[in-house]
Amino acid sequence: MTDxxxxxxxxxxxxGSNFSETVAASVAKTVVGQEVVVERVLIAxxxxxxxxxxxxxxxxxxxxxxxxxxxxDLDFKRIQFTIDLLPSDIVGSEILDPETGQFRIHKGPAFTxxxxxxxxxxxxxxxxxxxxEAMQERRVSIGDTxxxxxxxxxxxxxxxxxxxxxxxELPEAQLDRFMLRHRLSYPTxxxxxxxxxxxxxxxxxxxGDGAVPMSAxxxxxxxxxxxxxxxxxxxxxxxxxxxxxxxVRDCVExxxxxxxxxxxxLGCSPRAAIALVNASxxxxxxxxxxxxxxxxxxxxxxxxxxxxxxxxxxxLADGRRGEDVLREILANLA
Amino acid sequence: MNGLATxxxxxxxxxxxxxxxxxxxxxxxxxxxAFTAWLVLILPTRLAPAASMFVAQDMVxxxxxxxxxxxxxxxxxxxRGRPDLNLAxxxxxxxxxxxxxxxxxxxxxxxxxxxxxGEFDLREVLVFEDGGPIDRIGPQMxxxxxxxxxxxxxxxxxxxxxxxxxxxxxxxILGAIGIAWLLVPVIVVTRRLLRRPPxxxxxxxxxxxxxxxxxxxxxAATRDLTVAEQGRLELLLYAYWQERLGLxxxxxxxxxxxxxxxxxxxxxRSIEAWLHAPHQNPPTKREISDxxxxxxxxxxxxxx
Numbered sequence: 001m002t003d004x005x006x007x008x009x010x011x012x013x014x015x016g017s018n019f020s021e022t023v024a025a026s027v028a029k030t031v032v033g034q035e036v037v038v039e040r041v042l043i044a045x046x047x048x049x050x051x052x053x054x055x056x057x058x059x060x061x062x063x064x065x066x067x068x069x070x071x072x073d074l075d076f077k078r079i080q081f082t083i084d085l086l087p088s089d090i091v092g093s094e095i096l097d098p099e100t101g102q103f104r105i106h107k108g109p110a111f112t113x114x115x116x117x118x119x120x121x122x123x124x125x126x127x128x129x130x131x132x133e134a135m136q137e138r139r140v141s142i143g144d145t146x147x148x149x150x151x152x153x154x155x156x157x158x159x160x161x162x163x164x165x166x167x168x169e170l171p172e173a174q175l176d177r178f179m180l181r182h183r184l185s186y187p188t189x190x191x192x193x194x195x196x197x198x199x200x201x202x203x204x205x206x207x208g209d210g211a212v213p214m215s216a217x218x219x220x221x222x223x224x225x226x227x228x229x230x231x232x233x234x235x236x237x238x239x240x241x242x243x244x245x246x247x248v249r250d251c252v253e254x255x256x257x258x259x260x261x262x263x264x265x266l267g268c269s270p271r272a273a274i275a276l277v278n279a280s281x282x283x284x285x286x287x288x289x290x291x292x293x294x295x296x297x298x299x300x301x302x303x304x305x306x307x308x309x310x311x312x313x314x315x316l317a318d319g320r321r322g323e324d325v326l327r328e329i330l331a332n333l334a
Numbered sequence: 335m336n337g338l339a340t341x342x343x344x345x346x347x348x349x350x351x352x353x354x355x356x357x358x359x360x361x362x363x364x365x366x367x368a369f370t371a372w373l374v375l376i377l378p379t380r381l382a383p384a385a386s387m388f389v390a391q392d393m394v395x396x397x398x399x400x401x402x403x404x405x406x407x408x409x410x411x412x413x414r415g416r417p418d419l420n421l422a423x424x425x426x427x428x429x430x431x432x433x434x435x436x437x438x439x440x441x442x443x444x445x446x447x448x449x450x451x452g453e454f455d456l457r458e459v460l461v462f463e464d465g466g467p468i469d470r471i472g473p474q475m476x477x478x479x480x481x482x483x484x485x486x487x488x489x490x491x492x493x494x495x496x497x498x499x500x501x502x503x504x505x506x507i508l509g510a511i512g513i514a515w516l517l518v519p520v521i522v523v524t525r526r527l528l529r530r531p532p533x534x535x536x537x538x539x540x541x542x543x544x545x546x547x548x549x550x551x552x553x554a555a556t557r558d559l560t561v562a563e564q565g566r567l568e569l570l571l572y573a574y575w576q577e578r579l580g581l582x583x584x585x586x587x588x589x590x591x592x593x594x595x596x597x598x599x600x601x602x603r604s605i606e607a608w609l610h611a612p613h614q615n616p617p618t619k620r621e622i623s624d625x626x627x628x629x630x631x632x633x634x635x636x637x638x
Binding site for chain 1: 546561562564565566568569570572573583584585586589590593606609610611612
């Protein structure tokens with residue numbers, strides 16, 4: 001009988017587990033807990049998908065993303081989305097150089113490896129679609145010229161699920177562009193205690209004769225254990241993870257069941273099945289396996305499926321939630 | 335004389351000075367002026383020959399069933415209705431009032447109802463109080479007309495009975511309703527008493543997870559399972575262990591726990607390796623049979 005340890009390529013397995021463990025350890029120096037979120041960010045990085053993080057303010061979303069970016073030496077940029085943001089504020093624009101009298105390209109913050117789109121639902125739909133188009137095509141047009149975005153290019157967008165006044169909810173078609181949507185929860189009691197303790201250890205940051213208190217962002221390690229080429233190697237390692245026919249069948253079965261469930265008005269698209277398989281592959285790599293198992297897609301089902309389904313009016317009136325329906329589908333999956 | 339009075343009455347109707355239930359003695363002020371003028375200016379010239387015998391009355395027209403009024407003056411006494419009148423009589427009359435006029439004449443104010451259409455002399459239903467002959471007063475002509483069609487019911491005193499009656503009237507209907515009210519519970523109770531118990535339906539319990547697994551395990555021993563059968567078998571094995579170990583309905587949490595379980599985890603990881611790992615040499619049927627052997631005779635135990 002073939003076993004995992006017998007079939008696994010030692011170098012691949014070592015790379016996968018070492019990569020994820022090292023990045024997680026680097027992030028853990030700055031961020032307490034949130035191991036699952038780190039795993040999801042890594043999955044997005046390894047598969048080239050994009051990630052939507054949902055959570056209340058103050059649970060270290062920005063800090064975590066910046067720490068992950070620093071751990072892999074990725075260029076990081078952050079945009080705070082507001083109602084008056086323009087597409088050119090993201091992708092860039094042509095500006096007239098007064099010295100030469102020529103137009104020159106001013107590249108926007110989209111030209112980065114890791115772009116944090118904070119509170120994406122606060123921008124107008126025009127700006128949202130400009131970003132989502134860049135996410136999809138990985139290139140932007142400024143004036144008459146099309147520019148490729150850097151590789152890797154990953155967008156991590158955040159949404160605040162509480163304050164919905166004055167926001168533009170992302171439609172399902174645009175939500176579908178995000179490979180994963182993860183909902184962050186509050187840290188546990190012990191984790192929060194540790195967060196406060198770490199805050200007490202922060203010193204002053206001196207600037208000339210003055211000083212400002214250090215923030216958690218200042219505590220992020222400057223050195224990076226990995227670089228972009230390591231990420232590329234890891235991405236290649238993910239592609240070597242074996243996905244069996246049985247596994248593919250399970251994923252397609254799950255997605256199909258969302259389309260036939262009576263409580264669901266809108267089920268998952270084929271893009272969801274692709275995302276589920278790819279994300280599971282990356283998770284298997286992170287877990288040190290060279291093949292995906294059902295636990296992978298089961299663990300990722302909520303993040304892949306929930307933002308792609310829409311409940312019927314009757315189900316909403318009955319107080320049903322997407323989580324309940326998905327749990328029911330997974331329980332009946334056979 | 336009669337024709338003259340009739341023409342006058344038509345004139346009055348045209349002018350709307352009287353109504354069909356009115357009478358000469360009860361006309362209004364305008365009608366009185368017209369009537370007085372007619373009496374003073376025209377009538378004396380026409381009635382001169384008869385004036386020596388009676389003060390003739392003009393024909394009064396009333397609608398059938400509607401009360402009409404008439405004033406009879408006589409120097410011989412008051413008049414009243416014949417005592418033998420009944421509802422079958424064509425005319426019914428009552429005395430509305432009596433008085434002595436300024437010229438010492440007896441004035442009887444009469445009200446009457448005509449039940450049949452036609453022309454009548456009211457004297458036929460009147461008698462003097464002293465029992466004297468009624469022809470001591472002149473003809474009191476009245477015309478009873480009908481506004482209804484010829485086929486309309488003719489009885490003015492009784493309501494028309496419905497063309498179709500249920501049973502025999504109100505009491506019969508009430509009795510029938512009462513009987514029906516009593517019969518309903520009697521019928522219901524009787525039917526329940528007589529109802530036979532429904533035949534016993536054999537309830538076939540849904541197959542258990544172990545029963546679903548068994549055929550797939552047997553097939554695996556004889557031939558290669560299809561991809562769908564393999565996937566179904568694996569998910570059923572998760573469900574089997576999930577139920578057997580009492581891990582609750584949450585499949586995601588249960589599978590994560592199962593993979594770390596001492597017994598179940600080892601068996602399930604072997605299945606995963608068989609179904610999902612890349613193979614250079616696929617497992618033999620014997621190896622697969624050994625792998626699935628624990629599920630051929632599963633023991634129902636919880637929290638193993």
